Amino acid sequence: MTELRTLLDAAADVVPTNGINRAERAVATARRVRRTRVVAVVVAVVAAVLAGSVVVPMASRLGTIEPAGPGETGVPDQIYPVPLHAPSVGEGAALGQSAAYLLGGVPSADGWFGESCCHMAVVGASTDQYAFVDLPRMTDVAGGGALNARLAPDGRVIAYATADGVRLLNLVDGTGRTLDAPQGWRVWSVLAWSGEGTRLAVATGDPAPGAADEIGLATVTVADPPSWSVPDLGIRWDGSTSAVALSPDGAQIALSQDGELRIAPVDGGSAQILLTGIGMVNPHVAWSPDGERIAALGFTNRRDQAPAPEGSGAAWFKGRFVEVADGEPGLFDTERGVELTAMLGFSGNRHVLVLVSPSIQSGPYSLERLEFNTVERSAITQLAEGIDPHQISAAASLLEIPPRSSNQPHDLTKAIAPVVAVAALVALVVVLMIGRAWRRHALR
């Protein structure tokens, strides 16, 4: 052993003595490696975030909407803003369930109405799945910020205006069809469905430039071929300060404008004024399913214009209803501290669906059923902060079903959370491998 050690010891004597400051170089390398590690961690975090932002929308669009089990259909007791990465539905991409029941505008980066479309959202009636519906942009001549589309009473179809007429998008199977407008007509906006879903009220106009004065009310049957008509309401229609409803069978049209409620046959005939003194700002009007009464709601800054019941608070949104047969008027309101903000329609023949809030100007908003005579209310759902109450519409028939407990819309986020986690992990591993390789390089 000694012999070989001596040989090795002698061989090692050839190592020269030099003036290299190895300690200084080693410390410099160690510092560089430490800095690299910090950078690697930062890059890993950024990469994970980026990977997540790419994978999340992909995963959400790939996700399917599960059909509900028996007895699960019903409005959730809480409606949330649409999750950022909710899937889009449209023609060829159906919601895949029985119906949707709420429709609202969704703010985008360029506002409620983007450059090429307006963004809306639907909420599945059977699940808490939220989805976007991107509709073609149309000039909103109907005014009042009204949406360009309307949800059918059964919640299965969305009707919206196109250059050719009215497009019907079936949310259940993703199919579409067009109710072609007559030659020379231009449909600007869909205003209302009849209760039976057989006719639509629309805003139409002359497509020629500068012919906006020709804009008026029209109706169209949901048939093949469609039948178009222009009712005579005896007043120049003003889209920005009016509300329209159709009778359940679509034979008559109701218009709330200038504080008056008028009805007229859609296929011709004289108009009739049923109510006056309705709040003229931001009006709402609805026709009961049995066709016997009409409810109207409007904001007024004159409390005497629509006096509240005795004991009522300072609510300025006053509800009115009238019996169509004999013109018998009625009033509905809420108690002090609960303000009527909007009316979405009838729920049965003696209730209306209203949005109420502690203040006219602010939420939280609650969607409730209000009984005419007793003014008793029952909560259906709450609107979470961030939802514009004036951009919500409902399929009234579905709102007959008792509300169910909400699962909140972050289910989608939960579903894709593993994907995001894996993506982040992969990104982290990749970056750490790069960092390790760099460290090896640095140490050499």
Next chain:
Amino acid sequence: MDRYAGFSEFVQTRERALLRTAFLLTADVQLAEDLLQSALAKAALHWLRIRNGQPEAYIRSALYRESVSRWRHRRGVTEVPTASMPERAGVSPEDQIDLRFAVIAALRRLAPRQRAVLVLRFYEDLSESQVAEALSCSVGTVKSQTHDALRRLRSLAPELAEFRTNPEVLL
């Protein structure tokens, strides 16, 4: 607190011995410099943790592992073919110098793991189990590698036989 306190002093004290080991592990001065510098950088990186323990053991372990590891990544670089061994006939001082370079030339022609086993076993005087631990292999592997290394060393440099005082050990 200076994270690297005491590191410079430690290196100044031990770098010569460490460089000698690195040289035997690589059989090349430049590679030995690189190997030692790499091990010192690792030690600096973990100096806070190792300075109160056995920093030299840490560095030597890094030297051993890295010398073998480098062989994996830079195969062919460390196994430098050399000319045939010079003929030897005596043991004069000149002969000893020639023998020194004959050893180096023979080491260069060994596989890195064989060099590491020889250095640890016969230069560092570690036991077989200690060598196995240092190289993260089994004792059996150390034995076989030692046997192969000695046999190859003898075949590569037959003139070294003139200096054998204990053939059983050398062989």
